[in-house]
Amino acid sequence: xxxxxxxxxxxxxxxxxxxxxxxxxxxxxxxxxxxxxxxxxxxxxxxxxxxxxxxxxxxxxxxxxxxxxxxxxxxxxxxxxxxxxxxxxxxxxxxxxxxxxxxxxxxxxxxxxxxxxxxxxxxxxxxxxxxxxxx
Amino acid sequence: xxxxxxxxxxxxxxxxxxxxxxxxxxxxxxxxxxxxxxxxxxxxxxxxxxxxxxxxxxxxxxxxxxxxxxxxxxxxxxxxxxxxxxxxxxxxxxxxxxxxxxxxxxxxxxxxxxxxxxxxxxxxxxxxxxxxxxxxxxxxxxxxxxxxxxxxxxxxxxxxxxxxxxxxxxxxxxxxxxxxxxxxxxxxxxxxxxxxxxxxxxxxxxxxxxxxxxxxxxxxxxxxxxxxxxxxxxxxxxxxxxxxxxxxxxxxxxxxxxxxxxxxxxxxxxxxxxxxxxxxxxxxxxxxxxxxxxxxxxxxxxxxxxxxxxxxxxxxxxxxxxxxxxxxxxxxxxxxxxxxxxxxxxxxxxxxxxxxxxxxxxxxxxxxxxxxxxxxxxxxxxxxxxxxxxxxxxxxxxxxxxxxxxxxxxxxxxxxxxxxxxxxxxxxxxxxxxxxxxxxxxxxxxxxxxxxxxxxxxxxxxxxxxxxxxxxxxxxxxxxxxxxx
Numbered sequence: 001x002x003x004x005x006x007x008x009x010x011x012x013x014x015x016x017x018x019x020x021x022x023x024x025x026x027x028x029x030x031x032x033x034x035x036x037x038x039x040x041x042x043x044x045x046x047x048x049x050x051x052x053x054x055x056x057x058x059x060x061x062x063x064x065x066x067x068x069x070x071x072x073x074x075x076x077x078x079x080x081x082x083x084x085x086x087x088x089x090x091x092x093x094x095x096x097x098x099x100x101x102x103x104x105x106x107x108x109x110x111x112x113x114x115x116x117x118x119x120x121x122x123x124x125x126x127x128x129x130x131x132x133x134x135x
Numbered sequence: 136x137x138x139x140x141x142x143x144x145x146x147x148x149x150x151x152x153x154x155x156x157x158x159x160x161x162x163x164x165x166x167x168x169x170x171x172x173x174x175x176x177x178x179x180x181x182x183x184x185x186x187x188x189x190x191x192x193x194x195x196x197x198x199x200x201x202x203x204x205x206x207x208x209x210x211x212x213x214x215x216x217x218x219x220x221x222x223x224x225x226x227x228x229x230x231x232x233x234x235x236x237x238x239x240x241x242x243x244x245x246x247x248x249x250x251x252x253x254x255x256x257x258x259x260x261x262x263x264x265x266x267x268x269x270x271x272x273x274x275x276x277x278x279x280x281x282x283x284x285x286x287x288x289x290x291x292x293x294x295x296x297x298x299x300x301x302x303x304x305x306x307x308x309x310x311x312x313x314x315x316x317x318x319x320x321x322x323x324x325x326x327x328x329x330x331x332x333x334x335x336x337x338x339x340x341x342x343x344x345x346x347x348x349x350x351x352x353x354x355x356x357x358x359x360x361x362x363x364x365x366x367x368x369x370x371x372x373x374x375x376x377x378x379x380x381x382x383x384x385x386x387x388x389x390x391x392x393x394x395x396x397x398x399x400x401x402x403x404x405x406x407x408x409x410x411x412x413x414x415x416x417x418x419x420x421x422x423x424x425x426x427x428x429x430x431x432x433x434x435x436x437x438x439x440x441x442x443x444x445x446x447x448x449x450x451x452x453x454x455x456x457x458x459x460x461x462x463x464x465x466x467x468x469x470x471x472x473x474x475x476x477x478x479x480x481x482x483x484x485x486x487x488x489x490x491x492x493x494x495x496x497x498x499x500x501x502x503x504x505x506x507x508x509x510x511x512x513x514x515x516x517x518x519x520x521x522x523x524x525x526x527x528x529x530x531x532x533x534x535x536x537x538x539x540x541x542x543x544x545x546x547x548x549x550x551x552x553x554x555x556x557x558x559x560x561x562x563x564x565x566x567x568x569x570x571x572x573x574x575x576x577x578x579x580x581x582x583x584x585x586x587x588x589x590x591x592x593x594x595x596x597x598x599x600x601x602x603x604x605x606x607x608x609x610x611x612x613x614x615x616x617x618x619x620x
Contacts, residue, residue, distance in 0.1 A: 037155055037261070037265055039264065039265065039268055041264060051248045054248040054249055054250050055248055055249060057249075058248075058249035058250070058257065059249075059261070059264075062156070062261045063261075063264070083268050083271070083482065084264050084267060084268050084271075086264065088248075090201075091201040091202075091246070092201070093201050093202075095329050095330065095333070096333060099201065109274060110274075111238060111239045111271075111272050111273060111274035111275075112239060112271060112272070113239050113241075113267045113268045113269075113270055113271035113272075114239060114240050114241070114267065115240075115241045115243055115260075115263055115264055115267055116240055116241065116242050116243065117243045117245075118201070118203055118204055118243070118244060118245065118246045119201070119202070119203075119204045121204075121242070121243065122204040122206065122242060122244065125237070125240055125242070128278075129278045129279045129280065130237055130240065130275050130278070130279060131206065131207070131210070131211050131214075131217055131237050131275070131277075131279050131460055132206045132232075132235065132237050132240055132242045133206050133207055133279060134204060134206075135204075135205050135206055135207045135227050135228075135231055
């Protein structure tokens, strides 16, 4: 290697903070109450009804990017390009039936950051033999 | 299932209540659900619980709502990637989980969508999304294959009210069968309602007599050899037996809790890593067979000689955890590997010519119990064409990377920095990092810590490309970890 040394005395040079900025790697910061969090959030739900829209509308007030997808058809591939997935779907109980829609089939190695909401969320983990079960 | 609108057992210091949005937890009180008394943890609860209203309504107060869902509480936290954040008023039990995390999955059991959440519920939900992002890519460490041993305590608690439960069952069967008889009579003269149709579709309920009811309880709850020894007349010997032997229990394929006599012979709980030390020490001695049984039962490793076992155990000791739920065995939590995966998952601006090196810090997991071991990762990312020095030849003018921990009082550095392999350079004795280098160090959290704690480090380095070197630099930084009691 043929380096041009810019510092006059490298080993004795004062340590100059000219390069990188130390980052405290925590949740995306919101500088003020109005600044949105820099995360891309995908919300699943039933294709009919208002519940998914309610989630998406609310989350758009707080996150830079919010998308929607079908709960029943969701796969791991749908999580590509998103930072967090919210797995939710409206539960519509009927006499003698819990009223869950058909659940998504997730790959065994699915490990994307995911919020499991209510029964439609918990059932996904339960079927994967996770500790988040349907008690 | 059947979670109402309010949380209890809330961990108010948890990160989801700290930010990024502020959360004003408005406390209220609710009567302790009477059925909680039927569980081991419910016996000594106060008459009222401190609660936090998450949703405005529940399925109990509004026909428009469906029930929320809780997860089982016993054993939920027996792997280090899980945490209970809150329970909630529910129809299951006092330690059921309403808000919790398992690896990269956040369980939000409450039922409402945002318009049905209180303001504090909404803000905590936003924070939960930001929080779980930190765990992206972290698959759960164990699969649920068994039951936690503490659930036998719930069984014993229920056994204390067999007579009352039997009377209640008889009463419920009477009421049910009366309605069924009425529906059977009604169907001769009119069309039945949906509920009535279901009633007549099935047979009448039968309730066994008290002796049979009691016999059934014991047979379902306890192994046959224990019933043969302790009988079915008195529950107290069972309470004493299981309380005394809780640390030695395993759960069998017959769905019964039994004592591991090998662990009891050593006098060490099967979830204490000291049992593995004792088993290794016993190899090739008088209790060789017992030692080998224990090592085979509770680990997934196989070595021929004691020295190999000891070398393995010493190497993984700080990463071992025992999980009942995961099948009653020790697991090795690859903390360094998880830390590297986790920090790679963080979305940060890439380095470029204007800033050819970027340094990030992260603690994995982002939430841990006081006294547990966590990992601080320092990631250096280098722009294309730039490198930094891992090792340098004697007389070389370039400084190799130097790392130093900056820990809060009471935190303990464990071992040395785990450095990634570097690439050889053209100069003999010099090796370099290109693209990325992630350095990890294990740290034991203070035993008395609680709340947010920052673990820091400094990274001194120099970066060069094929034509220039920039002045040496030192970056001080850190990352926060939420410490739970």
